[in-house]
Amino acid sequence: MKWVNVLGGIVGAAALLGLGIILGHFAIPKGSYVPTPSIFQDLDLEILESIMQQLDASRIRENLRELSREPHLASSPQDEALVQLLLQRWRDPESGLDSAEASTYEVLLSFPSREQPNRVAVGDPTGNVLFSCRQSEQNLTGEQGGPDVVPPYAAYAPPGTPQGLLVYANQGTEEDFMKLQAQGIKLEGTIALTRYGGTGRGAKAVNAAKHGVAGVLVYTDPADINDGQSSTNETFPNSWRLPPSGVERGSYYEYFGDPLTPYLPANPSSFRLDPDTVSGFPPIPTQPIGFEDAKILLCQVNVSVYNRLELRNSSNVLGIIRGAVEPDRYVLYGNHRDSWVHGAVDPSSGTAVLLELSRVLGTLLKKGTWRPRRSIVFASWGAEEFGLIGSTEFTEEFFSKLQERAVAYINVDISVFGVSLRLNSPPGQIPAPSLGGLSIYDNWIRYFNRSSPVYGLVPSLGSLGAGSDYAPFIHFLGISSMDIAYTYDRSKTSARIYPTYHTAFDTFGYVDKFVDPGFSSHQAVARTAGSVLLRLSDSLFLPLNVSDYGETLRSFLQAAQQNLGVLLEQHSISLVPLVTAVEKFEGAAGALDQRISALQKATPDPLQVRMLNDQLMLLERTFLNPRAFPEERYYSHVLWAPRTGSVATFPGLANACSRAMNTSLGSPAWAEVQRQLSILVVALEGAAATLRPVADF
Amino acid sequence: MKWVNVLGGIVGAAALLGLGIILGHFAIPKGSYVPTPSIFQDLDLEILESIMQQLDASRIRENLRELSREPHLASSPQDEALVQLLLQRWRDPESGLDSAEASTYEVLLSFPSREQPNRVAVGDPTGNVLFSCRQSEQNLTGEQGGPDVVPPYAAYAPPGTPQGLLVYANQGTEEDFMKLQAQGIKLEGTIALTRYGGTGRGAKAVNAAKHGVAGVLVYTDPADINDGQSSTNETFPNSWRLPPSGVERGSYYEYFGDPLTPYLPANPSSFRLDPDTVSGFPPIPTQPIGFEDAKILLCQVNVSVYNRLELRNSSNVLGIIRGAVEPDRYVLYGNHRDSWVHGAVDPSSGTAVLLELSRVLGTLLKKGTWRPRRSIVFASWGAEEFGLIGSTEFTEEFFSKLQERAVAYINVDISVFGVSLRLNSPPGQIPAPSLGGLSIYDNWIRYFNRSSPVYGLVPSLGSLGAGSDYAPFIHFLGISSMDIAYTYDRSKTSARIYPTYHTAFDTFGYVDKFVDPGFSSHQAVARTAGSVLLRLSDSLFLPLNVSDYGETLRSFLQAAQQNLGVLLEQHSISLVPLVTAVEKFEGAAGALDQRISALQKATPDPLQVRMLNDQLMLLERTFLNPRAFPEERYYSHVLWAPRTGSVATFPGLANACSRAMNTSLGSPAWAEVQRQLSILVVALEGAAATLRPVADF
Structure with missing residues (x-):
């Protein structure tokens, strides 16, 4: 379709800032091949190129077909069958890894009842049912029927059968409900109809309940997902757009990880909270519906939610390649395995790439x-859709080992969001599929770029939220993380996400026909992710550019000065210590870069290389402070914790300022601003100290 | 004096458990000397022995004389003069280190008022003063007078002038006040007279205030310090015993570190709490007195406390020797510098040794x-007496770097507690001064031993509380730590501590005449601490024995099974996961020992050595969990956090059990027991994982 052009881009990488630069260097002269890895061996570019050439689009397509053949909801028999598929692939005598194991956690999931389907109906005041919403999506391709297609539901929403007048509450934000109240609309006992977007899924129910709302419906608005198109002939299976009956499922849990075992692995023996006392579940019954139904709902509505919580076994699968020289340095590469229904895009497009790369x-x-020089750990996570559960439990179980040894975590979940064209490419370059032979790097920089004072125009990276399994790695463990995907051209569509996201229409046929015919975008993701993985696992010096981190700090600082400077000055809070800390970081980072350059020209001894790499690897750890945000479960990273405001700056400082703004001088909220500023300064000073020559204590 | 025989022992080392064993190996055949350190170079035993021989008792004596010539209360001009002395020594062109710097924190200290001396007086009901306690100690040696001898006071006790009837409250424990109340004694508005011991200094006032007590006096009982002797001719300067006018000063602050900047370094720009809202200060005026006065106090007492809080600059001094091969591995060796008065024993006996060793x-x-192979960092901490302030601020400032790179922390504060005899010794052995040529090891094992299932009888180590500057290293940062001292024979005296502790009688003459004439015990401490330091900094493989740690875990487990097993079973809480975790640790530790042995026989490559040493170094870190004890400031170590009970077992589990014991099934207190058990199991599993071969993820 002409209006959805394709774009090769990398979305949402936080901390591997330097890799962007490095990815552009595909023209570096090739080194000679040394068959026996030695402790002096650097990345072999000939091997890298050979790997790039072997990554095969048609194999990725076959992987995807197999992975998405059946719905594979977390902990279902089909999900477990995929565990076996992964084990078989990773234990294959000809193309397997050194070892592969599945490990299982017992976690609390939420499912609709088979016996009592959730129901949304319109009744008249006497109780007659005038209209019922669909209880499943329309079976348009023969894949939306059958017992394994889980009906649309809001995971972790409590059961209940509220009824009340319907109130349209826009996105269900706090502001939306305040506006309704200001207009004199009585919210007590109503059913709020909200659309996806603007705030987290579960937050809509939290906000609603504060105003006495009895139940919440959430639908996908065609304006948000289909650029306004909604008729059947404009939507799937006639285009990639969401059909009228499509319903986005999802987890409505506020946090991530197993809800019963925060900060503990969900092993059978672990202490579990009483489910009745768990915080973070929606407080009132909630149900997602399609836009077809949403536009009909007008008056008195009955919502019947019969979801129930179940303790289930959910597996992670880990496959290992032992490092030849530094087996105690782990480069992790993962994606989740479970889907809401067939999950061809989410997550199988990522797993198909993972399997081809492995x-x-x-x-x-x-x-x-x-x-490889370092160990590679491939991971297939379970129960991500319910709240990053498999990956979070893994980080809780192996907290110490990962903090000591993990070099980086690479996540490829939805690998391709958008349509692509297939193109031939000159050898040695990764083509950006739709753009006439431009390299991935050139294509990337064309769509996502920023101006670097050092390098000029460079590709830009987004920042990592909690949208996939990288979250516990970056926020909880302080491990440099990256999320890689090809996305669509946002100048051509305003879709919030690819339209069939979390619906029964996210199938192999959908990908094969609309998202990536020919699978060249998938292949490009495989090459990009593979190249990053190889560079991290095989380079003598870790390809982590600390000066790029300095540029981010500088931009955060400038934003703080511009947006908060006057306010802080009015309260006699000086940003000078923060300025000094950023300057120290920049100085230490620049000097470290020079030391690396000098060492690269010489023949460094293996311990010198190791010491320097330890500085690079552990830099991200220095930004962790488990006491910085005690209210924000798992978030310890002082740079990437959630921000309430829209300005890209230091989150703790910005959030504290926005809370203090309307309080009086000397309030606890202003003390918290000062505490957050000190936490930040100490973290940046500590980061700079980690980068300085190790012998200068 | 016959009844105070001497004993060579090492008190209170927690985590360097293996070193005990290694200290016995002084008879190992000497290696040949390699002048240029290479990455394969192991500890050179010839150099070690030469260093042992050069450690000179008379120089230590001269150091002590110089260090304790004048009172040097934290942040006083005399304390700052010692900063200069340390810098001069450590920058000496012939015997200095690679570099030395002082760094200064701005911290909140507490001092008595010069204008209004604190006063304790007995009055009759009409207000006439019948008797006043001494406001300073008797000037017995000419050193107890003068403006620089700080009068006895309770640091951080609030000012106030309470008066009331005197009640004798024994040690001022919670139990003591409960007993008084049970006897019908009215406590409201009284002055409690308590003796040192049984509970922390500040806790006496906290307990008293709960019963409405208006003020607290604390005296040193001759039964606790002088084996009952109290007359002037039986006490200093006629013996090492505390004279009647002697008063133990001390910090009455509940936590440690600068009170205004918990978890933040006390840099000028750091956020500071409002002093009025600080928790941990005694709630009511408190004053220490001597036993001479204590026995006179009988009736209505006026207590006038005029202490005031002051922000002061306090310095640490750091001296560095850069490592030749692994400069990014730090072996720290420190002691505080500040004293209450002259502080000849506390802390100058440790600093005198430190200076001789450096x-x-x-x-x-x-x-x-x-x-050395690794870097050595010598530290002279400021303001320890006020609550380990210098060392705590240091760990807060360099948190990340220390967690990444510190191999161990060695503390030598009071290096010699008791009297010693001087003996000659055969070469190559460190004599235990009083015991006829027994080696330190043999002497140690004679007085402090335990039975190891692997090694038979071995020296035993105490566990580390918060008595000196090791506390923030072990509890807050999880760095293997050790505290070394020669102490007196506890079968010969029941003194709670050496008698002149924290009084104006702790002078050079006191040490020279009574504590260690000839300074051979000081020399033995220098040799012991020096040997530990050298072995940590120069050994190819770190001398940390992880199997010994396994023995401690096993003994903790057995104690838990014996003391808590039945109770836990009654509440359906199984210890099986804990048993399994301990077994995993033992298995992993044993296998690691074998790998080290095997590698030592081969010629290991430098990265193999480094990887193994990283496992050893980081083991201690795996026991940290900042979310385990949120109420216990700085305590994150799941094995060494404070225990309320007397059984040596896992503190979190034991404390939670004692709180849950009298609550009903299903109470939050029983949930906390289960949470603590899970935290412990996860930590031990994580520790075992750190010890397993690094390539087996």
Whole structure:
């Protein structure tokens, strides 16, 4: 479709800032191949290129077909069958890894009742049912029917059968409800109809309940997902757009990880909270519906939610390639496995790429051609859709080991969001599928860029929220993390996300026909992610550019000065210590870059390399402070914790300022601003100290 | 004096458990000397022995004389003069270190008023003063007079002038006040007279205030400190015993670190709490007195406390020897510098040893004879007496760097508690001064031992509380720590501590005449601490024995099973996961020991050594959980956090059990028991995971 052009881009990488720069260097002269890895061996560019060439679009397509053949909701038999598929692939004698194991956690999930389907109906005052919403999506391709397609529901919403007048509450934000109240609309006992977007899923019910609302409906608005198109002939299976009956499922839990075992792995013996006392579940019954139904709802509505909580076994699968030289340095690469229904895009497009990449590397490994310098850990996470559960439990169980040894975490969940064209490419370059042979780097920089004082125009990276399994790695453990995907051209569509997201229409046929015919975008993601993985696992010096981090700090500082400077000055709070700390970081980062350059020209001894790499690896850890945001579960990273405002700056400082703004001088809220500023200054000073020469204590 | 025989022992080392074993190996055949350190160089036993021989008792004596010549209360001009002395020594061209710097924090200290001395007086009901306590100690040696001898006071006790009937409240524990109340004694508005011991200094006032007590006096009972002797001819200067006028000063602050900047370094720009809202200060006026006065106090007492809080600059001094091979691995060795008065024993006996050790090492360094494999950081901490302030601020400021790189922290504060005899010793052995040529090891094992299932009888180590500057290192940062001292024979005296502790009688003459004439015990401490330091900084493999840690865990487990097993079973809480975790730790530790042995026989490559040492170094870190004890400021170590009960077992579990014991099934207190058990299991599993082969994720 002409209006949805394709774009190669990398979305939402936080901390591997330097990699962007490095990805552009595909023209570096190739080194000669040394078959036996030694402790002096750097990344072998010939092997890298060979791997790039072997990553095969048609194999990714076959992977995706197999992965998305059946619905595979977390902990379902089909999900477990995929665990076996992964184990079989990763234990294959010809293309498997060194070892692969599944590990299982017992976690609290939420499902609709089979016996009593959730129901949304319109009644008249005497109780007659005038209209009932669909209880499942329309079976348009033969894949939306059958017992394994979970009906649309809001996971973790409590059961209940509220009824009341319907009130349209826009996105269900705090502001939306305040406006309704200001207009004199009685909210007590009503059913709020809200649309997806603007705030988290569960937050809509939290906001609603504060005003006495009895139940919440959430629908997907065609304006938000289909650029306004809503008729059947304009939507799937006639285009990639969401059909009228499509309903976005999702987890309505506020936090992530198993709800019963915060900060503890959900092993059978672990202490579990009483489910009745768990915080973070929606306070009132909530149900998602399609826009077809949403536009009919007008008056008195009955909502019947029969969701129930169940303790289920959910598996992660881990596949390992042992490092030849530094086996105690782990480069992690993962994606979740579970889907709401078939999940062809989310998450199988990522897993299909993962399997192709592990096949190519496994084959080299089994042939004895190659073994990485550092260990590679491939992961297939369980129960992500319910709140990043598998990955979070993993970080809780292996907290110490990961903090000590993890170099980086690469996440490829939805690998391709948008349509692509297939193109031939000159050898040695990764093509950006739709853009006439531009390299990934050139394509990337074309759509997402920023101006660097050092390098000029460079690709820009988004920041990492909690949208996929990278969240516990970056926020809880302080491990440099990256999320990679090809997305669509946002100048051509305003879709909030790809339209069939979390619906029964996210199928293999949808991907094959509309998202990436020919799978060249998938192949490009495989090459991009593979290249990042290889560079992290094989480079003598870790490809982490600390000066880029300095640029981010500088931009955060400037934003703080511009947006908060006057306010802080009025309250006699000086930003000078923060300025000094940023300057120290920049100085230490620049000097470290020079030391690396100098060492690269010499023949560094292996311990010198290791010491320097430890500085690079542990930099991200220095930004963690578990006491910084005690109210924000799992968030300890002082730079990437959630921000309430829209300005890209230091989150703790910005949030504290926005809370203090309307309080009086000397209030606890202003003390908290000062505390947050000190926490930040100490973290930045600590980060700078980590980058300085190790012998200068 | 016959009844105070001497004993060589090491008190209170927690985590360097393996070193005990290693200290016994002084008879290992000597290696040949390699002048240029290479990455394969192990500890050179010839150099070690040469260092042992050069540690000179008479120089230690001279150091002590100089250090304790004048009172040097934290932040006083005399304390600052000692900062200059340390800098001069550590920058000496012939015996200095690579570099030395002082760094200053601005911290909240507490002092008595010069204008209005604190006063304790007995009055009759009409207000006439019948008797006044001494406001300073008797000037017995000419050193107890003068403006620089701070009068006895309770640091951080609030000012106030309460008066009321005197009630004798024993040690001022919660139990003591409960007993008085049970006897029908009215406590409201009284002055409680308590003796030192049984509970922390500040806790006496906290307990008293709960019963409405208006003021607290604390005296040193001759039964606790002088084996009952109290007359002037039986006490100093006629013996080492405390004279009647002696008063123990001390900090009455409940926590440690600067009270205004918990978890933040007390840099000028750091956020500071409002002093009026600080928790942890005694709630009511409190004053220490001597036993001479204590026995006179009988009736209505007026207490006038005029202490005031002051922000002061307090310095740490750091001296560095850069490591030749692994400069990013730090072995820290420290002691505080500040004293209450002259502080000859506390802390100058430790600093005198520190200076002698740094002189000998500095001399080798300047000659080019030796440079350690790892970096050595010598530290002289400020304001320890007020609550470990200098060391705590240091750990707050360099949190990340220390967690990443510190191998161990060695503390030598009071280096010699007791009297010693001087003996000659055969070469190559460190004599235990009073015991006829027994080695330190043999002497140690004679007085403090335990039975190891692996090694048979071995020296035993105490566990580390918060008595000196090791506390923030072990509890807050999880750095393996050790406290070394020679103490007196506890079968010969029941003194709670050496008698002149924190009084104006702790002078050079006191040490020279009574504590260690000839300074051979000081020399033995220098040799012991020096040997530990060298072994940590120079050994190819870190001398940390992880199997010994396993023995501690096993003994904690057995104690838990014996003391808590039945109770837990009654509440359906199983210890099986804990048993399994301890077994996993033991298995992993044993296997690691074997790998080290095997590697030591081969020629390990430098990265293999480094990887293994990282496992050893980071083991202690795996026991940290900042969310385990949120109420216990700075305490994050799940094995060494404070325990309320007397059984040596896992503190979190034991404390939670004792709180839950009398609550009903299903109470939050029982949930907390289960949470603590899970926290412990996860920490031990994480520790075992850190010890397992690094390539087996």
